[in-house]
Amino acid sequence: MSKDFPLDPPLNSLGLPKPPGQTRVVVAMSGGVDSSVVAAMLKEEGYDVVGVTLQLYDHGAALAKKGACCAGQDIHDARRVAETMGFPHYVLDYENTFREAVIEEFADAYLAGATPVPCIRCNERVKFKDLLETARDLDADCMATGHYIRRKTGAQGPELHCATDPNRDQSYFLFSTTREQLDFLRFPLGHLASKAETRALAAKYGLPVADKPDSQDICFVPNGNYASVIEKLRPGAADPGEIVDLQGNVLGTHRGVIHYTIGQRRGLGIGGLEDPLYVVKLDADNRRVVVGPKEALSTRIIPVREINWLGDAPMTSRAEWHLSVKVRSTRPPREAILRPISDTEAEVELLFPEEGVSPGQACVLYDTDSSRIFGGGWIWKGR
Template sequence: MPGKDVFVTFPELQIDKPAAAARIVVAMSGGVDSSVAAMIAARSGAEVIGVTLQLYDHGEAAKRSGACCAGQDIYDAAQVCEKLGIAHYVLDYESRFREGVIERFADDYARGRTPVPCSLCNQGVKFTDLHAFARELQADALVTGHYVRRVVRNGKAELHKGRDPARDQSYFLYGTTPEQLDLLRFPIGELPKAEVRRQAAEGGLIVAAKPDSQDICFVPDGDYAGLVKRMRPETEAPGEIVDLGGKVVGSHRGIVHFTVGQRRGLEIGGSPEPLYVVRIEPDERRLVVGPKQALAVSEATVGAWNWLGEEQTEVEVKVRSLSRPVPARLEGGVIRFHQPEYGVAPGQAAVAYEGDRLLGGGWIEHTRSAIDAVATAA
């Protein structure tokens, strides 16, 4: 154990304080990523406190491999903390998670939107509430296992993409505030997944080979439509499928089974080209379909925008976690893409970057078809 005059020198932790005087809170989901983050924090010699949020307990979901923040995962987090010799606490946030994430998820589907529950979770219980908890404990840092990097430039903390592009999670963290980033640390952001697992195995952690959690962790069997139907039964009411001109071309078995851009499950015959869901009109229980080019979007209106970096007009924007950023102009809450962009739908997050640096983001409220924009200009 370092002496009281020894500073925490682990560059991943960015704490300029004697090790014996530093206190670190680690958010532990029970997976390998947060466990290795906790191991790095523990090896610094600081006082480390592991915290796991119990977010849901849906029967078999609590036992299911690949979930997070429930049953087996809480047990795994406790075992890792025991191995590391650090304290471990479990906080019951199930009601907050249900109201802020699960209910919102179901509402978005009922409104014909494409939800991003991971962003909701990070903006709510995982960052907002954990940040408050860490402050109450007078912690010097709140450590998580996200694949992102905290870079300090000119005395100001910035949020950057994870070094491994295949694992980067910055898209889901656009709602992070400057105050939260001052406390947050991401010790595995420079590492590829294989190295994280190697370090876990080398450290004797029981989660070294544990499967990764799923994107929608609170869905017991991966059947999100089943969950939404139970919570919002009106979403399984059948309705019409119409083309862009309003002509009825088929019927569907409930809007819950569809999102914008989807082709599978439409079962429309007689069309000379593949048709996709272009728009969902939940009040009329109607799907509007069209050819692929009808999915091209020229601009999107974004609400609840959060700037983490300086406000900018010319940016690069991602509208899906796995898409590449594309050039766009951002003015007055409207994103105008330099070239028509596909895969843009209400309910998704639009996240702005400057190179690897995350500038901010918000929720897509409305989109404008590139075809409509051309017709208006003509």
């Protein structure tokens, strides 16, 4: 005598055990082509799609500004995509949250001589925290974004992996995504081979943003002019000071530490020297810009804190981890040794020195034998 056992329901394309029509997905829509394609793709597959766009700052002055996310035009574009595909769309006012969690720290970090990456903090503290909670409040089964990164299910649960297209990979900006957040997040574009595929899908769905240019600037920094934004937020931040060499000799004056970054060569205003000089340190407390030869930029030992670890075994379960690290978003991963100090702090030793390693930048950790991301942390003090 046989007995019938109920079978587990098949998983849908988002890895959830129910039909698309019974699966609600909140899509974080910036108004750009990537997130618009995600929303359209999921809607076409039959999912219960809800589009949400965040108003992160007062976009009145930036209404006509091109090349930045979440400005007034972008909110309008996201709404048009939702109308085209026939799903609800909401705009949420997150200005106060964004200012407190991202913009204020950005200004303070620059004043302290660091080189911050506000897009990481926005993902960590706003999009993947407050917006994710809003998605849960809307009874969503998951939240999808247009980021180029992959989520895979491993033996210990969801894992974060680099995008198929290395030119589009956004792992540097998403290293702080936690395991709990990964349970709820989906990244439908991570497997695409090129941005051309994304634009082809946008054209296929008839989206009004199919030919929209990619965003280039940080959304609240018009034309990439960081200094002008910081001067508005922190009056007096551009106080002048001295440019000194490694021995402390005064070589000239500068117009404010906030105008300089580690590794900068041009615009120092100290010509007439035989060998080129580079910014090697920013001494914000004493309003000094320290310059030196190119070799003074080389760094091998990097202190890292606020580490978000995504490995299967605890980070402190080993004295050393041999992996690859990225210390700038535009640079390829380099071989390194990670030596844990605590659950959230470590020392990273680069096998080959890197130039221009700066406090405030992220240090992202990669498996040397696969596409997996082991997390990352923040570079927190000078050499």
